Amino acid sequence: RADDKPTLAFVVNGASDFWKAAEAGVKKAQGELPDYTLELKYPEQSSVAIQQRLMDDLVTAGVKGIMVSAVDPKTSTDGLNKIASETALFTTDSDAPQTKRVAYIGSSNVDAGKQAAEIAKKAMPNGGKCLGFVGLLGADNAKERIQGMKDGLAGTKIELIDVRGDDIDQARAKKNVEDALVASPDVTCMVGFYSYNTPRIYEALRDAGKLGSITVVGFDDDPITLGGVKEGTVAATVVQQPFEWAYQGMKLMASYLKGDKSGIPAGGLIIIPTKIIGKDDVDAYAANLKAMSGN
């Protein structure tokens, strides 16, 4: 390679717009870390084998540090340890506490689920029936969000009756909402657990003329979701801060490699809290988002 600067890689778990903000964070960190080459890597498929191979190859290519959003952290202990033995390994998005990773920086999906419950409770003081929609029912982040929400709703008159999966096929995601409207006419609230689920809910409700009459709880910050929040048709959305994960994470990794371990707390857990974005905060949030990606 022409430049012999050490490389730090941010490996995501699959192609999604969600990671665009992280890309911006990596970019900002790069501006402040001229001694390093920073890159963000998408595996070509969301699968353990492919992500593992990508990381193996990065190690081969001489990458000094990897921050990874592991596809399946719980069961990839050995694979991740193999990487950790050869580079500085950080986790993000979902943690793998049993591995030899240096630190985790990200949010807590359980907490995010609980925040979604808060939104629902506030929007439906008299209770109601919620239906969830998600890409991969089996994925950890989905399970944790769903669990968090159920925990948060425990003891209230609000109930999450079912969650439908769509295998990340957006046409199916939308049809799932349409079918749900037919199959369960008594539903009063819908939750989009993945970033694209909320906009599909929004559109299906709009097509059915039910915008406003059904409470929509969102996750993440798809432009349609934010628009809905602003319009008042989406109650609120729970956003994570991948920009911060990437920005802070890359800087942390750089200083760690330079020998400065002061930024790492005892358990290695650095939680960047999720936020509820309601009608009042949405403009500021959107402006901030634009400013971040606009540079």
Place this chain on the structure above:
Amino acid sequence: MNYSDTSITASTPFLSLENVRKTYPGVVALDGFSMEVRPGEVIGLVGENGAGKSTLMKILGGVTTPDTGTVTVDGIAHDGLTVEASLGSGIAFVHQELNLFENLDVAANIFFGREPLRAGPLKLVDRARLRTMVAPLLKRVGANFSADTPVAALSLAQQQMVEIAKALSIKARLVILDEPTSSLPLAETDKLLDVIKALKADGISVIFISHRLHEVERVADRVVVLRDGMLAGTLQKSAINHDQMVKLMIGRMLKEREKASEAARAPGAIALSAKAVRTPAYPGRPVDLDVRRGEILGLAGLVGSGRTELARVFFGIDSSLGGALELGGKPLVLGSAADAVAQGIFLVPEDRKLTGILLDLSIAQNISLPNLPAHARRSLVSASAETATAEKQKTNLGIRAPSVQTRTGTLSGGNQQKVVLGKWLAMNPKVMILDEPTRGIDIGAKAEIYGLMRALADAGVAVLMISSDMEEVIGVSDRIAVMHEGQISGILDKDQFSQENVLLLAVGKQPQ
């Protein structure tokens, strides 16, 4: 068991069929048919197209089972044979349609299913032994190719030799040959007939199906004639002659064939002309040939002399590697068969099943296919126009089928050939090329086809007839061009016609 032990009793039939009946939807292929085959006997089996010959043989080969009736082999009665049972009792079968594996070599094909094995559980092929086993067989059929040639590289006739070698390789007690000579030229045919005689001498029985009655006359001990799926009669050795066979086959005497040596016709203008055309098979050997309007030009030659290749160039399937074509004096450039058809140049190909017709389409659909726009209004096909055209051809050619909506795949070989002819006759040919037009066609239909060719010529069409049947070439042509290794070695006019002359040219010598 010692298969060559025929001493038990020469008269005990090796095989007998009793009251065999086989029907297909709409057709009775065989009806109450009985016959016997004794060891060391050569039976000629003749009959018109669709008489049921192939069906009968398929029953013996275990490929189909009869509806009723019994097949008795070695005194054991079967309701129907399986392929294994048939092979196991020593019946070897050369199918009318070739059945070789073109991705395997000649040796593998000949011993396919009966490979010599090395010791061990893996069943590995003993390739050295295989080669030594194949060599004498190839010699016996007079093959001019080696045992490790891939079959894909062989001509149709050569493939037929492989089929025969295969039948010989089975330690057979009965060899069935279903039209083995249909694409074999003279010299090879002679070899085959010698092979049959040798088999007989070894005490092996042969059933020999052919539409070339003189061949049957030469080798058969007994002739069995089929008509409409029934036994029309049996001729013992002494009674076998051409006219008797014909009479039994079609139920009447054939009228004397139009004498070939009528007054020579005045040659017409040159229709199709090849000037130094080079075919892909023989790129180094330019061909010059003129076909005139109103004549039947016979094209003779030995196996693999390049006649089919030349026809393919004339029909635009292969492109010429040099030289030029002219049609009616004007340059002719053919990019595809469609161009040739548009110019009125038609080809009846030698391989019917693969290129001649679409077995899954009906007779009517096959006949209209090359001229579909004429059977359509505003690009929409008119079924009634199609049927009308097809009905006309069916009557003209005497195609035997329940109706013109019948699937062509269910027709007998000869009737399929008539459908191929029909599709071109329904249009207006300028040049008609026929590659082995009577291959597998019965004697009655043959005469009709000759008549059709003559009628075409009389109507001003230039007819080019490729044929390996010497009688046919001499009997039908107005002129004969002979090919030798890709080149025209000579052209004979009517007064020079003789078997010797054709043969001399075919091996590259000049006639005296």
Place this chain on the structure above:
Amino acid sequence: MSKKDLGLLILILVVGTIVAIINPRFLLPINLANTSNLIGLFGILSIGQAFVIITGGIELSVGSVVALLGTLFIDFIAVRDLDWPLAFVLIIALGAIIGLVHGWLITRLKLQPFVVTLCGLLIYRGVARFYTADGTAGFAFGQNFPELEFLTAGRSWGVPNSFIALVVIAIVMWVVLHRSVFGRYLYAIGKNEEAAKYSGIRTGRVVMAAYVICGVLTALSAIYFAMYTRSISPASHGQFYELYAIAAAVLGGFSLRGGEGSLIGVILGTVLLQELQNLVNLLGIPSSLNFAVMGGVILIGVLVDQQWGVFRARRLMVDAARKNVAGAAAE
């Protein structure tokens, strides 16, 4: 309508009746409209596939083409501010070009359809992902194209316009496939390309035309899909849609060996597949079983059809034999 198509129709009605009995909401106009919208989208795709399958070919790249062209369409109108009719024409033209290239590789360079379109499957999705840098193509909030949205996602008299589009296309294509000279050529080539060539048909051109038709219809459905989801992540959009299309054709009686199948069949195949998807949601079957249900029904459908064919052929033979025996006895 052939017997095969009729059987499929009966199957669709039986399944529908059962679902309606279990959950009467199946018959709500809104549900029928939603489902027929998707039938429209997938139907257009499947008809395109059917034209290729009839020639004995296959088009594995349609899912990726739906992703690539959908991405481009949204990008053209949402980001690059092209007039939507212009973008529409461009996308259709791109679809035609893709079909042309596939047809050219297959007929002129003699590559196998499976190989060519497998490479297409890999390449087009890659290009789409590269184009968006693995992001999402979508509309901004409030970005509206009223006429376009009416044509693609709107309804007329309660019927989704996409379904009406399918009906129109199906009628035109039915005539092309079953009544026109071109259609006959397609069947002939599917049965035996060599023999078709020897009959003077320009088989290369006809096959190429089939791929172009497939490309154009795929492009059209790509636009419909894009306007339905209104947002596309190229990494997953349209994944496996080639299998849906092939499955619809196979269910509808098409043989992958070519030369068999009817237009009504492929439409009915699409209807059945979408009915199954609808049923999974309406009956509350776990979503993970969605594909398994689909696979099971296709298998059973094909099996029954096949066994029925065998049975009928056998009966015909027996009948013929009986008749002939009777005839012989009478003589």
Place this chain on the structure above:
Amino acid sequence: MSKKDLGLLILILVVGTIVAIINPRFLLPINLANTSNLIGLFGILSIGQAFVIITGGIELSVGSVVALLGTLFIDFIAVRDLDWPLAFVLIIALGAIIGLVHGWLITRLKLQPFVVTLCGLLIYRGVARFYTADGTAGFAFGQNFPELEFLTAGRSWGVPNSFIALVVIAIVMWVVLHRSVFGRYLYAIGKNEEAAKYSGIRTGRVVMAAYVICGVLTALSAIYFAMYTRSISPASHGQFYELYAIAAAVLGGFSLRGGEGSLIGVILGTVLLQELQNLVNLLGIPSSLNFAVMGGVILIGVLVDQQWGVFRARRLMVDAARKNVAGAAAE
């Protein structure tokens, strides 16, 4: 080694050399070991596929089978505490049964291989997802199986044992395919099944055996994949692996029409595909282009092979022409 295989080998070496020049770390033992591990995994899968393709069939369900059997294997040993050798035998037996069922449906009930295995693709993954309730099958922390791990993911003298397994299997399968009667029958059936039947071959059994071999090898590779990832989400595990396997076979000179191809070819095809994947990561090409690169190389490879064949045939002809003309002049 045939000319075709030699060409592929040269291509592999040229690509390797170029990559090594750009990034010398390509030749690091650890990289070669990682890549040859994956070559082992995919190679076993591809050999299985090759046996089916040679008969003119296709096996589209291998990706789903890898998911289902992998899930079951991990479940058996990690959750149900079966002895791993027992689980191993069970999984291989299941693979054989799946192959047998496919072969039976194809040869006895005369369904098309594409249809049967497409349904398999849909069904097996669905079953796997249902089995884990759309969750993940994986080992608990600290759960270890030393011998099993050594055999599947370990190394001997620096060479991954999976690669060694591939070499052993390849040698055995080479003998079976190219030297045994069974192999010869496979080729014959692929070219002309009817004729093989007329020659007294029980074609049904032979074809069925091919599917069983494919099933067994797929099961074996499913175990290897499971032990490589040590965690399986059935929704995505092994997705598209059938395409990898088919692509390897096609690159290796197999024709999907059957009857063509060599064992060395399919192995080289696998090597090339894995080399490409490695290259994309090592040269820092965006991963979104990974599939596009793969598709592009397959297309170019097949094209060059095809055009090379045409060119050679033409040159042979011209040579012949020249020789003949010279001969004629000399006469």
